Amino acid sequence: MVKIKNAEKETASGVSTNLKYIKTKPWGSWIAAAILAVLLALLLWAVAVNPNIKWPKLGEYLFDKAIMQGFSITIRLTILSMVIGIVLGVILALMKLSTNTVLRVTSSAYIWVLRGTPVLVQLIFWYNMALIFPRIGIGSFSLNTNHVITTFGAAILALGLNEGAYMAEIVRAGFLSVARGQMDAALATGLTRRQAMRYIIIPQSLRVIIPPTGNQTIGMLKTTSLASVIAAQDLLTVTENIYAKTFLVIELLIVASIWYLVGTTIASIGQYFIERKFGAGSTTTGVKMSDFLRERMLSSTRALSALSYLNKE
Amino acid sequence: MSDKILLEARGVEKSFGHIKVIRGLDLKVREGETVCIIGPSGGGKSTFLRCVNFLEKIDRGALLFKGQLVGYSKHGSILRDWNEHEAASYRVKVGMVFQHFNLYNNMTAGANVAIGPRVVNGESQGKAMERAKILLEKVGLIEKINSYPSQLSGGQQQRVAIARALAMEPEIMLFDEATSALDPELVGEVLQVMKDLATEGMTMLVVTHEIGFARQVGDTLIFMDQGVVAEKGDPKEMISNPKCQRTKEFLSTVL
Numbered sequence: 218m219v220k221i222k223n224a225e226k227e228t229a230s231g232v233s234t235n236l237k238y239i240k241t242k243p244w245g246s247w248i249a250a251a252i253l254a255v256l257l258a259l260l261l262w263a264v265a266v267n268p269n270i271k272w273p274k275l276g277e278y279l280f281d282k283a284i285m286q287g288f289s290i291t292i293r294l295t296i297l298s299m300v301i302g303i304v305l306g307v308i309l310a311l312m313k314l315s316t317n318t319v320l321r322v323t324s325s326a327y328i329w330v331l332r333g334t335p336v337l338v339q340l341i342f343w344y345n346m347a348l349i350f351p352r353i354g355i356g357s358f359s360l361n362t363n364h365v366i367t368t369f370g371a372a373i374l375a376l377g378l379n380e381g382a383y384m385a386e387i388v389r390a391g392f393l394s395v396a397r398g399q400m401d402a403a404l405a406t407g408l409t410r411r412q413a414m415r416y417i418i419i420p421q422s423l424r425v426i427i428p429p430t431g432n433q434t435i436g437m438l439k440t441t442s443l444a445s446v447i448a449a450q451d452l453l454t455v456t457e458n459i460y461a462k463t464f465l466v467i468e469l470l471i472v473a474s475i476w477y478l479v480g481t482t483i484a485s486i487g488q489y490f491i492e493r494k495f496g497a498g499s500t501t502t503g504v505k506m507s508d509f510l511r512e513r514m515l516s517s518t519r520a521l522s523a524l525s526y527l528n529k530e
Numbered sequence: 531m532s533d534k535i536l537l538e539a540r541g542v543e544k545s546f547g548h549i550k551v552i553r554g555l556d557l558k559v560r561e562g563e564t565v566c567i568i569g570p571s572g573g574g575k576s577t578f579l580r581c582v583n584f585l586e587k588i589d590r591g592a593l594l595f596k597g598q599l600v601g602y603s604k605h606g607s608i609l610r611d612w613n614e615h616e617a618a619s620y621r622v623k624v625g626m627v628f629q630h631f632n633l634y635n636n637m638t639a640g641a642n643v644a645i646g647p648r649v650v651n652g653e654s655q656g657k658a659m660e661r662a663k664i665l666l667e668k669v670g671l672i673e674k675i676n677s678y679p680s681q682l683s684g685g686q687q688q689r690v691a692i693a694r695a696l697a698m699e700p701e702i703m704l705f706d707e708a709t710s711a712l713d714p715e716l717v718g719e720v721l722q723v724m725k726d727l728a729t730e731g732m733t734m735l736v737v738t739h740e741i742g743f744a745r746q747v748g749d750t751l752i753f754m755d756q757g758v759v760a761e762k763g764d765p766k767e768m769i770s771n772p773k774c775q776r777t778k779e780f781l782s783t784v785l
Contacts, residue, residue, distance in 0.1 A: 398632035402691075405583055406646040407622035407698055409614045416649060420636045 236527075238520040240513075275468045278459065279475065287455030288476045294372055294441040294451055295480075299434050301377025306384025313389055324385065331382035337443050339379055343371040344447040372444035372451070380437060387429045391422035427495050431488030438480045452476055534561045536702055536733050537582065541591035543757075544577055551577045553757035554591070559702070564734045566748035566765065568741065570780055574757040575737040576629075579704045582735065583626050584617055595620070596701075622650060625695030629707040631687040633679040639666060639690045640675040643697045650698070658697075665693035669723050685716030689723055702733040710739060741784055745769050753777045 264270065278284060312324035331339070347362040354360055366374065395418050403413035445453035456473040460466045537559040544552040552574040559565050567575050580586040582593065584600060593600035602609050603616055612620070633642050643662035647653040653661070666672045669689040679687055688708055695703060705724065709717045721743050728734055728747045738744060744751050744765050751765035753774065761774040769785075772778045 396632070398628060398630055399634060401585055402626075402628060402632035402634070402694075404585060404618070405621055405624075405626040405628075406694065407618050407650040408646070409618045412649050416645060417634050417636070421634075 236524060238517070238524065240516055270467055270471075271465065272468075274465050275471055278465070278469060278472050281459070281472075283455045283459065284452070284472060284476070287450060287452040288480070290369070290450050291438065291441050291452040291476075292480065294369070294376065294444060294449070295434065295438045297373050298376035298380055298441070299437055301373065302380025302384045302433070302437075303430065305378065305381030306386075306388045309381060309385035310388035310392060313385065314392060328382045328385055331379050336375065336379045336440065337446065340372065340375040340443055340447060343375040344368065346371070368444075368447050368449045371447060372441070372449040376437065376440065376444070380433065383433060384430070387433070388422075388426055391426035392418060394425040395421045424495050428488070428492055431484070431491065435481050435484045435488070438484060439477060442477075532561045535559070536561045536563075536596060537735070538594040539578075539582075539591065540594070542578070542581065542588050542593060543590035544574070544581055544586065544588050551757055552581070552588075555754075555758060557752065557759060559733060559735055562731045562733055563749045564728045564736065564747055565750045565752060566736045566738055566744035567752045567754050568738065568744060568780070568784075569752075569754035569760070573754045575754050576706050578754075579626070579706045579735065579737055583621060583624050583704060584612075595623070618650070622646075622698045623701045625698060625700030625703040627688070627691050627695055627703065627705045627708045629710050631679070631684070631691045631711075633682075633687050633691055633694070635679050638676050638678055639671065639682065642679070642690055643694045646694065646698050661697055662693070665696055666690070668696075669693045670719075683716060684712045685719045688712065688720045692720075692723055692727075696727075702735065703727065705734065705736040705738065707737055707739065739784065741769060741781070753780065755780070 265272075309324045309327060312320040313328075315321055343366060346366050350362055352359040353362050353365060399417050399421065400410075400413055403417045404410070408416070441449075441451050442453040444451050445457060448454050452473055456469045460469040463469075535558050537557075539555050539557040542552055542555040543550065551572075555574070555578060557565070567578075569575055577586060581588050582600075587601060599609075600620065601612055601617075603612055633639075634645065637645065640659060640662045643665055644655070644658035647661055648655060648658040663672060663675065666675055669692055671686055671689055671693070674682060674686060674690070679690070682690065692703075692708075708724070709720050712720065717740070721740060724734070724736070724743070725747050736744075736748070748765040751763060751768045752759055753761040753768070753772075753776070755776050761768065761772065761777045763773075768777070769781060772781055
């Protein structure tokens with residue numbers, strides 16, 4: 218609490234100023250914070266001393282070999298699906314912006330179907346592809362579908378092809394965000410459309426494309442857990458396998474959650490640095506603690522200044 | 531100025547949907563000549579420049595550059611549409627400066643100027659940058675070679691844009707209201723660069739609202755209204771003594 222006492226002064230007009238400045242106190246915030254802190258402590262206590270959660274087991278399984286392998290499959294699924302999704306997204310976006318009607322309609326239809334059906338359903342479709350096409354190939358050369366599309370393959374195809382539909386919209390929005398005049402100027406200089414895209418349009422659209430792509434990657438890391446329904450041996454699959462045998466359901470779900478959180482945290486940090494490199498201006502940064510403290514301190518200085526000017530002639 | 535005609539429009543028409551923007555335009559630009567086009571907004575001036583640079587295709591009539599049809603290539607007795615590469619190599623010969631500059635935002639001033647020679651003509655990075663330095667020197671912005679467009683004033687951006695167009699060594703320069711988006715105090719520096727170019731003998735087609743520039747620098751003045759050339763003549767004579775009623779009315783509003 219800062220009080221600024223002001224000695225009694227006589228102004229020229231004869232009005233005495235004996236003013237005291239008392240800072241506005243954010244009572245509401247303090248009460249809310251206190252209530253929340255108590256609730257949080259109660260929750261933590263209830264979980265920590267709960268006899269139904271065997272904490273030592275959690276430590277035992279945290280770095281379990283099977284869990285580690287599952288986490289590694291999850292990471293690989295995420296990276297491969299995103300690579301497929303991004304490449305496909307760029308192709309679909311270019312098709313959708315093309316002057317060729319067939320390409321445009323094909324792209325729109327693809328996005329309509331893949332975005333309009335649940336990814337879980339698509340996952341099971343790919344897993345059961347052998348029911349429609351027992352063998353795939355060209356002419357006399359063909360292979361058993363189940364050998365080509367393994368569970369891992371089905372997961373990648375389903376997640377990657379689905380992601381392509383979402384990335385297409387993100388990439389298209391990025392291309393459209395570049396001012397029309399940039400293309401005009403490039404063409405007027407004698408560049409072809411392809412050269413203009415490569416040197417002018419795509420580099421400028423990255424600023425808009427990268428932040429949502431980071432979000433998609435973080436989302437994908439979690440979405441890969443759906444692949445557990447086809448037993449793709451990802452983190453959630455192995456977690457389920459272990460607790461099916463040991464009945465340590467909650468302990469293993471906590472273990473899995475910790476690793477998912479590690480993955481998404483690393484991805485978020487990576488996203489921060491990539492966005493900074495490309496000068497992304499589209500992310501909103503929260504109010505920093507230092508800003509908040511500076512604002513609190515400034516209020517006294519401001520009041521002092523106001524007082525001194527009030528007393529001036 | 532020679533008597534050789536560099537650019538000719540014969541009965542050019544252009545519509546956007548149901549709106550006819552240009553309705554039968556005839557015009558000739560001789561080598562080394564500075565032709566200024568004035569007229570009210572919506573009169574088809576900018577659209578015509580975009581047609582000359584083949585950013586838009588004309589619906590009727592013919593555009594001729596050095597006696598050759600713009601937009602078509604002749605193969606014996608067969609006429610074909612230009613492909614992308616033919617269009618691009620035509621645009622190299624026709625420099626264009628836009629009202630809103632349109633500098634590439636992801637590149638420095640130097641790179642803006644160098645990108646054309648580098649990508650289109652396959653010049654080395656070093657050689658293209660040398661060229662950029664000479665041209666930025668010419669427009670008085672050599673010290674801004676490493677600045678991005680967002681760090682430059684409007685007038686500076688437009689001068690870089692002129693340097694960028696000149697880098698392709700065009701045979702004609704098109705100016706589409708090059709000073710209309712500028713703060714009044716920045717207009718002069720851009721007009722000076724344009725004046726220097728005209729003095730050097732560059733062929734120029736200038737759409738402008740700067741009547742002073744048209745009078746002082748222009749060899750021919752064209753008043754364009756409702757998609758046609760309403761009046762054409764010597765700039766000084768036309769400005770002081772317009773014959774067409776609409777030219778009179780227009781000049782009285784801008785002078």
